[in-house]
Amino acid sequence: MSGFAFIVKWAMLVLLLIVLAKNEIGNRLIYYFLWLSVLILLVTHASELTAAFQGKETP
Amino acid sequence: MGQAAPTQKMDALETLQRYSESHAGPAHQGPTTEAEAKAQQTKEAPGPAKIPGGSILAPEGATEPPELGVKNIHPEQARSFVLRLPTPGSIIFPLLVLVVIWIFVIADNTKTRAAWLWEVLSGNATVSNNPTAATPNTVAGGVADTALLNSFTPKPPNVTELVDPTFVPPTMATVKVAPPPFSIAATRDS
Numbered sequence: 001m002s003g004f005a006f007i008v009k010w011a012m013l014v015l016l017l018i019v020l021a022k023n024e025i026g027n028r029l030i031y032y033f034l035w036l037s038v039l040i041l042l043v044t045h046a047s048e049l050t051a052a053f054q055g056k057e058t059p
Numbered sequence: 060m061g062q063a064a065p066t067q068k069m070d071a072l073e074t075l076q077r078y079s080e081s082h083a084g085p086a087h088q089g090p091t092t093e094a095e096a097k098a099q100q101t102k103e104a105p106g107p108a109k110i111p112g113g114s115i116l117a118p119e120g121a122t123e124p125p126e127l128g129v130k131n132i133h134p135e136q137a138r139s140f141v142l143r144l145p146t147p148g149s150i151i152f153p154l155l156v157l158v159v160i161w162i163f164v165i166a167d168n169t170k171t172r173a174a175w176l177w178e179v180l181s182g183n184a185t186v187s188n189n190p191t192a193a194t195p196n197t198v199a200g201g202v203a204d205t206a207l208l209n210s211f212t213p214k215p216p217n218v219t220e221l222v223d224p225t226f227v228p229p230t231m232a233t234v235k236v237a238p239p240p241f242s243i244a245a246t247r248d249s
Contacts, residue, residue: 021150024142025138025141025142027146027150028141028142028144028146030150031146031149031150031153032144034150034153034154034157035153037153037157038153038156038157038160041157041160041161041165042160045165048165048166049164049165052164052166
């Protein structure tokens, strides 16, 4: 993927999110989508996070 | 002391009534004639609730829910349910949480992104496209280093590719075993 395509794709995604966030229903959708993202991020990194908090090596 | 005078009681009632009228409209008065009572009865006949304001799927005055996949749930109900969902902290709060966790908590190549940034800024690590075991303190360049930077910065010609496209650069092991006695470019020139 070229640098130009990389920038355009991210810009389109951010633009879409901004447009959605201005809508009253889209705002709620994005809000809970972001919390879901936080949850998924923590769950998918659960083992290494556990190890890090226990002071052990990453499994 | 004792009970208040009747005139004072009436004044208080009148004041209360005026207040309630000014805030909730005039007090309900029952029908005076039979015709009025009949008209009121037909007017307040129970029936399906009207949709206030209407919507795209259910225009003003629509009473029956449109035929959708979900029965017994009107689009207006679903819409009002979504709109009643609370969003404490607005969008900024989950966004900040996501970014902070991604930068300061999630480790990439044994270190968090914040730690790698500090290592690179303090000169204790370098950014490379090919981090190997020989360069342990090297963070892999992401798309910003590979695709994005390469697209904007002029790329120097790859001498190896120009001389021989099938040439495979020798690894450290092959160099130790059999170091090439001459350079490939010199061989091609002669």
